[in-house]
Amino acid sequence: MRKVFLFIALAAMIGTGCKHENTPQPSGAPTPTPNPGPNPNPNPNPTSVDTVLCFQRDILPIFLSNCAMSGCHDAVSKQDGFQFTDYNSIVSKEFVSGNANETELFEKITEDNDDKRMPPPPRPGLTATQIALIKRWINEGAKNTTCSSGCDSTNFKYSSAIKPLTEQYCRGCHNSAAASGGIMLDSYDGVKTVALNGRMLGAIKHLTGYQAMPQGGSKLSDCQILQVEKWIAAGAQNN
Numbered sequence: 458m459r460k461v462f463l464f465i466a467l468a469a470m471i472g473t474g475c476k477h478e479n480t481p482q483p484s485g486a487p488t489p490t491p492n493p494g495p496n497p498n499p500n501p502n503p504t505s506v507d508t509v510l511c512f513q514r515d516i517l518p519i520f521l522s523n524c525a526m527s528g529c530h531d532a533v534s535k536q537d538g539f540q541f542t543d544y545n546s547i548v549s550k551e552f553v554s555g556n557a558n559e560t561e562l563f564e565k566i567t568e569d570n571d572d573k574r575m576p577p578p579p580r581p582g583l584t585a586t587q588i589a590l591i592k593r594w595i596n597e598g599a600k601n602t603t604c605s606s607g608c609d610s611t612n613f614k615y616s617s618a619i620k621p622l623t624e625q626y627c628r629g630c631h632n633s634a635a636a637s638g639g640i641m642l643d644s645y646d647g648v649k650t651v652a653l654n655g656r657m658l659g660a661i662k663h664l665t666g667y668q669a670m671p672q673g674g675s676k677l678s679d680c681q682i683l684q685v686e687k688w689i690a691a692g693a694q695n696n
């Protein structure tokens with residue numbers, strides 16, 4: 458299996474930008490073969506990522522928090538012409554629906570060569586789970602789907618609710634290599650700090666006086682915010 462890894466992001470605030478090597482030439486974009494791979498699963502009542510993949514819920518947040526930062530692939534910077542801010546921009550360039558291996562962005566996130574991988578070092582790469590989700594989404598036809606959040610507000614443990622949430626929505630901008638606002642959310646200690654000093658809730662609830670988070674993305678759902686609130690109220694434990 459190919460080593461996996463990183464996508465870009467930012468340095469936005471430092472302004473060093475996300476320039477990276479020229480991407481391999483478009484190699485005459487192979488004809489999109491609509492080969493929807495394993496059928497997206499007709500389950501009309503999706504509740505989990507294991508059964509149904511939804512672009513808006515499962516895929517877009519990964520792009521927003523790892524690629525769409527200012528200086529990288531937002532609508533203004535568009536490094537190398539790639540913009541990853543919404544469905545249309547993501548599927549618009551060197552993108553082959555139904556075939557992840559022929560899709561440029563997938564090659565970049567699974568690039569073995571550190572100099573070419575995205576997000577570029579020293580940013581962390583996408584997690585194996587995130588890469589698997591993107592691969593499956595592309596291979597299943599890269600549809601712009603929406604579905605229920607699958608969020609369960611009675612689950613507010615760090616390991617099964619808070620950690621996955623910060624990994625999906627926050628980690629790309631808040632990690633040890635790129636700590637936006639000096640905040641790191643790629644470890645329990647980092648999350649605990651902003652949980653207990655009130656910044657996390659202020660930011661995700663879009664309260665006055667706080668920067669609204671996740672930056673550039675939609676507000677988290679009420680259920681997700683409730684999970685964070687309950688976890689903090691119970692002591693923000695590493696449980």
Ligand code: HEC
Pocket residue numbers: 470521522523525526623626627628629630631637638640642651656657660661666667668670671672673
């Ligand atoms: C696209 C990049 C990006 C994403 C995604 C992102 N942040 Fe941020 N965040 C920033 C930047 C940049 C700042 C610093 C803003 C400033 O200081 O002007 C910041 C600041 C913050 C702050 C400090 C806010 C304040 O007013 O004190 C908190 C807390 C925070 N982020 C939490 C989060 C959480 C939680 C998530 C995920 C749900 C998240 N961020 C997702 C870029 C991001």
